[in-house]
Amino acid sequence: MGSAAGRLTGKSALVTGAGSGIGAATAEVFAREGAKVLVVDVDKSKASVTVDRIREEGGVAEPFAADVSDEDQVAGAVEFAVERFGGVDVLQNYASERSLVAEDVFVAEADLSVWLGQLRVDLLGCVLTAKHVLPHMVRAGGGSITNASSLAAWLSLEGRPAYATAKAGVIGLSKSLAVEYGKQGIRCNVLAPGHIVSPATEKMFSAAQTEVLLDHVATPRLGRPDDVAMAALFLASPESSFINGQVLVVDGGMSAYAPMVPSFRRLAAQ
Numbered sequence: 001m002g003s004a005a006g007r008l009t010g011k012s013a014l015v016t017g018a019g020s021g022i023g024a025a026t027a028e029v030f031a032r033e034g035a036k037v038l039v040v041d042v043d044k045s046k047a048s049v050t051v052d053r054i055r056e057e058g059g060v061a062e063p064f065a066a067d068v069s070d071e072d073q074v075a076g077a078v079e080f081a082v083e084r085f086g087g088v089d090v091l092q093n094y095a096s097e098r099s100l101v102a103e104d105v106f107v108a109e110a111d112l113s114v115w116l117g118q119l120r121v122d123l124l125g126c127v128l129t130a131k132h133v134l135p136h137m138v139r140a141g142g143g144s145i146t147n148a149s150s151l152a153a154w155l156s157l158e159g160r161p162a163y164a165t166a167k168a169g170v171i172g173l174s175k176s177l178a179v180e181y182g183k184q185g186i187r188c189n190v191l192a193p194g195h196i197v198s199p200a201t202e203k204m205f206s207a208a209q210t211e212v213l214l215d216h217v218a219t220p221r222l223g224r225p226d227d228v229a230m231a232a233l234f235l236a237s238p239e240s241s242f243i244n245g246q247v248l249v250v251d252g253g254m255s256a257y258a259p260m261v262p263s264f265r266r267l268a269a270q
């Protein structure tokens with residue numbers, strides 16, 4: 001870890017939601033590529049587990065407990081990263097409110113608090129981290145921001161409308177940031193994962209549903225956090241320096257085929 005040849009050597013990264021799943025995998029990959037990583041999560045113990053794993057491999061990371069929907073806590077996290085690592089070159093937003101899944105139901109039935117809770121973390125969290133990181137990136141002459149959206153932003157799951165809306169908002173926000181700050185050397189892109197097996201999704205989908213999901217990817221396996229982390233590495237590294245305001249889908253082809261394909265396959269098998 002942290003070798004001179006790393007693709008992020010000399011960079012400082014702030015990763016939210018880095019105590020679990022995709023955020024944790026991204027923090028680990030970034031540290032392996034030489035970045036100093038602030039591992040931010042609302043759950044400090046989860047952030048510390050990620051940091052322990054990074055340090056065991058010889059990487060540089062610090063845990064930081066912050067709720068991304070609280071502006072003071074976000075400001076504190078950014079200040080800490082700047083003091084400890086000298087700036088924030090790379091911002092990665094993966095924090096997601098998972099406790100509202102069961103209540104995020106059809107619009108006429110859901111309580112407004114569900115909408116506010118989902119939007120506060122998944123969308124406003126990206127606004128707040130960008131708001132506090134951007135002045136440092138502007139002073140440094142550049143930076144890279146990647147925000148997590150989801151296929152759910154444009155393929156309805158029939159249910160989870162607040163999540164879908166938050167993730168669609170992330171795309172609009174990211175394109176705005178790309179245009180507003182592009183001339184200052186700052187890029188902002190979006191990762192849209194399909195189904196990725198993570199601690200959150202393992203709880204969300206039954207074994208039978210997981211089989212259905214497998215049937216709907218073009219690849220012979222489901223996605224893993226590392227699949228998204230490697231795409232995040234590309235978007236954070238200078239290799240993608242001319243890519244700005246884009247959505248990179250990481251879904252094993254789940255969104256690539258026409259909707260009638262599974263039915264045609266079933267007919268062909270009869």
Ligand SMILES: NC(=O)c1ccc[n+]([C@@H]2O[C@H](COP(=O)([O-])OP(=O)(O)OC[C@H]3O[C@@H](n4cnc5c(N)ncnc54)[C@H](O)[C@@H]3O)[C@@H](O)[C@H]2O)c1
Binds near residue numbers: 023068121151
């Ligand atoms: N896993 C998938 O299949 C999938 C698919 C599409 C999009 N995504 C998106 O990718 C991102 C990561 O997904 P994951 O499955 O790894 O999630 P996860 O639930 O495993 O991890 C999310 C992390 O965010 C933290 N968190 C929750 N609320 C927070 C808050 N207010 N402030 C700071 N941290 C907070 C949690 O403690 C957790 O560690 C999310 O934005 C998710 O919406 C995931």
